[in-house]
Amino acid sequence: MAEEEISIQEEFSLKILLSNRIIKSAKEAESSKSECTELALHTTQLIELLVSLTRQTSSTVSTTFYDRPIRRVTADLSKILQRAFSLTRKCKHKKSAKNMLRHIFSVSIAADIEKVSAQIKSSIADLKWLVSIYDISSGSFNLSLPPMACNDPILAWVWSYIAVLYMGSMKERTDAAQELAEIALINDRNKKIIIEENGIAPLLKLLKESVTCEAQIAAASALFNLGNSPNRVRLIANDHGISIIVKLLLEIPPVSVQVALVNLIWQMADLDDGVKEEFGRENVVRPLVTLLGMEVVLDESRPEPPKRTTSVHSVVLMNRKITRNVSDGAYRSSNSLNYGVYRREKEREVESPEAKLKLKESCAMALWKLVKGSLFNSKKIMETKALLVLAKIIEKEKGELQVNCLMTVKELAAVAEYNGDLRRTAFKPNSSAAKAVLDQLLRVINENTGTNLLIPAIQAIGCLAKTFPARETRIIEPLVSLLENDNKDVVKEVAISLVKFVCPDNFNCLEHSKAVVEFNGVSKLVTLIKTNNGNKLNELLLLCYLAMHVGNSKGFEQVQVFSVLDGDARHTLAQYPDLSELFAKARHHLALFKAGA
Structure with a gap:
C-alpha cells in the first residue's frame, strides 16, 4: 500500500511498533552499550510524542484535519527508525579484543548510532512542534521553527496557518487567512508552497462558510494573491471555486465583500479563458451588471403604449423587483431569509460613495475581462441592460470607472466584429442601446480628452464599421x-x-x-x-x-x-x-x- 493511502493512525502505529523493537534491541546490545542506551532513551521520548499525536488526531474529524506536516515528518522518521533498528541488531554481537576487524567495525557502528540518535532527537523536536500546532485549545499560531524547517521557515509558517484554517475558530481562521495573503504577496515561491501544501481548499471553505465580513475578505484576498497565473487560477476553479464565488455574490453580501469577490472574478477571468467561460455558465454577468448599475437612472423610453413614456428605474431597483417576484414562494416558507436579503440591501444603501465607486470600478473591470474574446459572455451581457448602463456611465463618470466601461464596450464590439448575429442583434442601428453607446463613442472622439479614452473609442467604432x-x-x-x-x-x-x-x-x-x-x-x-x-x-x-x-x-x-x-x-x-x-x-x-x- 502506498504511504499516502495509509491513515495517520496507522502511520503512528507502525512507528510506535518499530520504536518498541528498537528499544528492545538496544537493551539486548552487547557492544556500544552506552550509545544504545542513549538511543533507547530518545526513542522512548519519541514514543510518548507519537502516542500524544495519536490521541490528538483520533479526536479530530477527518474532514477538518490537516495532515501534510505529519506526512512529511513521518516520511523522514521512517528512514531514521529503520536505520536505528538495523544498527541496534548489529550490536548484539559481543566486542572481542582478539578480532581487530570486529573492533574497528564496532567503533564504526557506535559512531553511526550516535548519528542516528541525534536524528531521532531532531525528530523529537519536530514532533513537539506538531503537537503544538495541533493543540487547538492554545488559541495562537506557533511560529517557532522545527528542525525540519530551519532551512525554510516559510514552510513551517504555512503549515501552522493552514492547520488553523482547518481546525481553528472563526477568528483564528480569519487571522490565518490574512497571514497567508501577506505571505503570498512576497514572491511566487511562497504562492507555490501554499498551494502545494493544500492551502486552496480551506480558503474556499472559509469563504463559503464564514459569517463575518472580515473572514470572507481575508479568504478572497488570499485567493486573489495566490491566483496570479493560469495554472493557479485553474486549481482554484477545479476546487469548485467558481460556483462558491458566484453563489456568495448572489447572496448580496456587504460592499466590502463584494469588492473582494469581484476583484477575484476579474483576475481569474483575465488569466484563463476556460475559467472565463465557466463564470459565464454560472451566470455571473447579470449580478455584475446589477451592481454596476447601482443608482444609474436610464432614460430609456418604452415604445408601448405610444403616448405613454415611463422612465426605467435603475438596474439595481429592477433587480430587486425580479428578486422579490422570484422569491415569493420562498418568502411564504421562510420569512427570515427574505428579511436577511432586505436587511443587507438596506445596509448597502448607507455605504459610503467611495465604497460604491470602488465596487462599480471592479464590476466594470470584471465585465471587461469576461467579455474579452468570449462570444458566450458577450451574448449573456446583451441579455441585460448593460449597454444602456455602460453608455450612461461613460457619459456621466470620470476616471477608472469610465475607462473600464469604455473598455467593456470595446471588447463587446471586438467580439461582434467577427460574429454577424451578435453584431446585428446587439448593435443594430435602430436600437436605443446601440444609439446610446454610439453617441458616447463619438463624444469621446470629438472631445479628444486623452488616449486612455480615445484609443478604445476609436477601436470600438472600427470594430462596428459594418453596422x-x-x-x-x-x-x-x-x-x-x-x-x-x-x-x-x-x-x-x-x-x-x-x-x-x-x-x-x-x-x-x-x-x-x-x-x-x-x-x-x-x-x-x-x-x-x-x-x-x-x-x-x-x-x-x-x-x-x-x-x-x-x-x-x-x-x-x-x-x-x-x-x-x-x-x-x-x-x-x-x-x-x-x-x-x-x-x-x-x-x-x-x-x-x-x-x-
Missing part, C-alpha cells in the same frame, strides 16, 4: 480629423478603423470612401505617410482602398499619390510582399482615372 449605413457620415469626419493627431498610437488606430470602413469586405465601402475623400482624408494621408518614419502599413492600406474605390475624385488630383505608391510603399512591400498585388491594383486604378481625365 453603419452609408448615410452615417458623422462617424467618418471625426476619425479623419484625428489623422493629424500628434499621438502616433492614436493615428495608427484611426487608420486601422478607417480601413475597416473602406475595405471591400464592407458593403458600404464605396460610400464610406467618398466620405473620407470629402473630408480631405487623402491629402492628410499623403502628408502623414511622407512625414511618418515608422510603420506605414495601415496608412498605405487605407490609401490603396481609397484609390481603388474613388481614385477619380478631386481629392486625388492635387496630391502626389503616385509618388507615395511608387516610393514610400517600397519599404512596406519589402516587409509585406503579400500586399504587392493590392498596391499594383491601386496604382493601376489611379493610372486609368488619370488617363480618362
Whole structure:
C-alpha cells in the first residue's frame, strides 16, 4: 500500500511498533552499550510524542484535519527508525579484543548510532512542534521553527496557518487567512508552497462558510494573491471555486465583500479563458451588471403604449423587483431569509460613495475581462441592460470607472466584429442601446480628452464599421480629423478603423470612401505617410482602398499619390510582399482615372 493511502493512525502505529523493537534491541546490545542506551532513551521520548499525536488526531474529524506536516515528518522518521533498528541488531554481537576487524567495525557502528540518535532527537523536536500546532485549545499560531524547517521557515509558517484554517475558530481562521495573503504577496515561491501544501481548499471553505465580513475578505484576498497565473487560477476553479464565488455574490453580501469577490472574478477571468467561460455558465454577468448599475437612472423610453413614456428605474431597483417576484414562494416558507436579503440591501444603501465607486470600478473591470474574446459572455451581457448602463456611465463618470466601461464596450464590439448575429442583434442601428453607446463613442472622439479614452473609442467604432449605413457620415469626419493627431498610437488606430470602413469586405465601402475623400482624408494621408518614419502599413492600406474605390475624385488630383505608391510603399512591400498585388491594383486604378481625365 502506498504511504499516502495509509491513515495517520496507522502511520503512528507502525512507528510506535518499530520504536518498541528498537528499544528492545538496544537493551539486548552487547557492544556500544552506552550509545544504545542513549538511543533507547530518545526513542522512548519519541514514543510518548507519537502516542500524544495519536490521541490528538483520533479526536479530530477527518474532514477538518490537516495532515501534510505529519506526512512529511513521518516520511523522514521512517528512514531514521529503520536505520536505528538495523544498527541496534548489529550490536548484539559481543566486542572481542582478539578480532581487530570486529573492533574497528564496532567503533564504526557506535559512531553511526550516535548519528542516528541525534536524528531521532531532531525528530523529537519536530514532533513537539506538531503537537503544538495541533493543540487547538492554545488559541495562537506557533511560529517557532522545527528542525525540519530551519532551512525554510516559510514552510513551517504555512503549515501552522493552514492547520488553523482547518481546525481553528472563526477568528483564528480569519487571522490565518490574512497571514497567508501577506505571505503570498512576497514572491511566487511562497504562492507555490501554499498551494502545494493544500492551502486552496480551506480558503474556499472559509469563504463559503464564514459569517463575518472580515473572514470572507481575508479568504478572497488570499485567493486573489495566490491566483496570479493560469495554472493557479485553474486549481482554484477545479476546487469548485467558481460556483462558491458566484453563489456568495448572489447572496448580496456587504460592499466590502463584494469588492473582494469581484476583484477575484476579474483576475481569474483575465488569466484563463476556460475559467472565463465557466463564470459565464454560472451566470455571473447579470449580478455584475446589477451592481454596476447601482443608482444609474436610464432614460430609456418604452415604445408601448405610444403616448405613454415611463422612465426605467435603475438596474439595481429592477433587480430587486425580479428578486422579490422570484422569491415569493420562498418568502411564504421562510420569512427570515427574505428579511436577511432586505436587511443587507438596506445596509448597502448607507455605504459610503467611495465604497460604491470602488465596487462599480471592479464590476466594470470584471465585465471587461469576461467579455474579452468570449462570444458566450458577450451574448449573456446583451441579455441585460448593460449597454444602456455602460453608455450612461461613460457619459456621466470620470476616471477608472469610465475607462473600464469604455473598455467593456470595446471588447463587446471586438467580439461582434467577427460574429454577424451578435453584431446585428446587439448593435443594430435602430436600437436605443446601440444609439446610446454610439453617441458616447463619438463624444469621446470629438472631445479628444486623452488616449486612455480615445484609443478604445476609436477601436470600438472600427470594430462596428459594418453596422453603419452609408448615410452615417458623422462617424467618418471625426476619425479623419484625428489623422493629424500628434499621438502616433492614436493615428495608427484611426487608420486601422478607417480601413475597416473602406475595405471591400464592407458593403458600404464605396460610400464610406467618398466620405473620407470629402473630408480631405487623402491629402492628410499623403502628408502623414511622407512625414511618418515608422510603420506605414495601415496608412498605405487605407490609401490603396481609397484609390481603388474613388481614385477619380478631386481629392486625388492635387496630391502626389503616385509618388507615395511608387516610393514610400517600397519599404512596406519589402516587409509585406503579400500586399504587392493590392498596391499594383491601386496604382493601376489611379493610372486609368488619370488617363480618362
